[in-house]
Amino acid sequence: MSFVFDVVLAAALLWSGARCLTTARLDQAIVLFIAFGLLLALVWARLSAPDIGLAEAAIGAGLTGALLLDVYGALKRSKP
């Protein structure tokens, strides 16, 4: 069971990473980046490194995601 979960998790991680890099839309890329970070936090937890998982979720997905979203909003507002 946990093996199936791991495989699905790894596939989802790779897929979200690839989509994040290849998508043409900036807002989609940012949301995918946040999803990627949360999946990565889960992966760290599965690799029995919960400390890194916590840091990844808080800094990688949370704080960086908020920064990127704010930048996206600023970009959108500055465009006519």
Add this chain to the structure above:
Amino acid sequence: MKVQRVFKRFVVGSAALAFSVLLIGVMLEPPAAGVDLRAAVSANLAVSGVAHPVTAVLLNFRGYDTLLEIAVLLLALIVILASGLEALSSRPRAVDPVLQTLAQLAAPSMIVVAVYLLWAGAFRPGGAFQAGAVLAAAGVLLHLTGLLPGWQAPTLKLRLGLTAGLLIFLAIAAAVLSQGALMQYPPRQAGMLILLIEAGFTVSLGLILAGLFLFISRDPGDPT
């Protein structure tokens, strides 16, 4: 032309495939770690003052690294401030009242989570960095919902908060200097000292990380 493109694709594809196979091969047979410190860490855990090996390494055995990390983050913020921020007119943005209410509900619980993470770091996954990041995220959330205006210039109180972590760490490091080594805490007080350092760290990290965001966030339409 078409043949050329197909050929190019074939070459790139096969190179990528060969590289992937190589990578998987390496992953399947990882070489033994050159230095294995796990035994040393668990042998000395009792005198470190905390029960969680990661915190013991970060705050006690490799205290230098953590000290320099907070110094680097503080330096980054100082450089941002030194590079010049013009005074901005902080016009309130039109924000969804639902978002504001949600942020008002979330912020206190985020502070509680930060304190819990700080306390939990002594015996389970958690610690000052995660707690500081959660605090910073609360600040960013409040700023994005228009409840917390961006910081124009660091006031004295803010400066004290930003540097408290580093100063407390340096003070403790200097205080235990009389024991012989720079960062060798006496085992009996180690837990208390680590908690004190981590508390300062959490506040400073939260302010620094939020500051990276709040100092440079500009209002729409402002000249950059």
